[in-house]
Amino acid sequence: MLKNKLIKELEQYFADDQKRIQHALKVTDYAEKLIKAFKEKYPDKNINEQVIIYTAVLHDIGIKNSEVKYGSSSGHYQEIEGPPVARKIMKSHNIDFETMDEVAEIIAHHHTPGKVSSNNFKLLYDADWLVNLPEVYNLNKKNTTEKENLIEKIFLTSTGKKIARKEFLNNY
Template sequence: MSDAKCPGQNPQYWKPEDAFEVSCPNCKEIVEFFKDEPKRRCHNCKQEVINPKVDFGCALWCPKAVDCIGQERYQQLLAAAKTQPKQDKYRTKKDLLLFEMEKYFGGDERRINHARKVLGFAEQLLEKEQAAWAMGSPTTACRPADPLVVISAAILHDIGIHKAEEKYKSSAGNYQEIEGPPIARVIMEKLQFKKEIIDEVCEIVAHHHSPGKVDTLNFKVLYDADWLVNLKDEFDTGNKEKLTKTIDRVFLTSSGKELAKRIYGRGGS
């Protein structure tokens, strides 16, 4: 049991079902678990038993997780997350990246919130573009979007902004593109992403203000998601006719254009 104080990890907020029993796969002896324990050793046969219902709660993404539950417990949860069933890995990778992004940005809520907004739009566009690709839409790329690449790029696309401000006294996009990829690579290598995923995400981060240099659906989805957040700050959204032309010119995917017009303009095309 941890000494966590926040509601996500504090046992006083748990429900009765958060403590349960599991049969040891070796000797069938009963092993008691709390929901946040990745594993326990069977007291009868001494075999290590994995918790099949381990609940990471907020510990995988909260920037205060290490302070809250301690380094040892956090490392246990991190290790357990990497052994989750295949269908859970997408959620877990996203949670881990969010944790690392928020830890890197520290108290910079503006950049953290921006990344989360871009992530939200990226997930919406990803769903629409995947559906369009599956239906053979001629407007989509020859290769479907990869959720892991898109989500990772959405979370890390602006990760170089602090370094850019430190080195160049500017947050300009071209400086972010220089400083972002090395930081993104370190984070993703730490979390043991596959090299090909890391390489593609870093390529997107290196060009996320430079459309045309990377011609993949993964890039286009991230690019449009970023613009869905930034559009109101870069263009006059009051002039609907001009805005529609701007959206058609700037956005790269049909779903991005449709969503931008629905949010800022006169509705989808």
């Protein structure tokens, strides 16, 4: 797997922007946990680990161009700007076209659940929210019922919900 090479590309691309680099690394760590748990729970369901990991590393790669072109890091702009940058990086590592297409498709919709219905998308989406949820919703100011409602509303897989409950219901 080319995960480490993609991480190096990400680090070079974002240079001194440690916040963005660390976010991608955390999403990648959660993606790996979700893959493992999903495969244990659903051994018959088909997922592509490479697609999920590559997407986790590169999912926010469009943010830099979004800020330059639109003056915004809005998810909508990331979905527009991310796929071409991700494709260029993946192409430089000779990643096959089928994998590139799926990674680009997920990046193009990673802030818009429902547009892509694959388990690969759902696991990436949940990994991103495992990182974003505490900050976006100020979890330290929510009671248990509010946190549970957010988890039910946001996460797309039972695996993601289980990890979110473990991470957030007792720790915040």
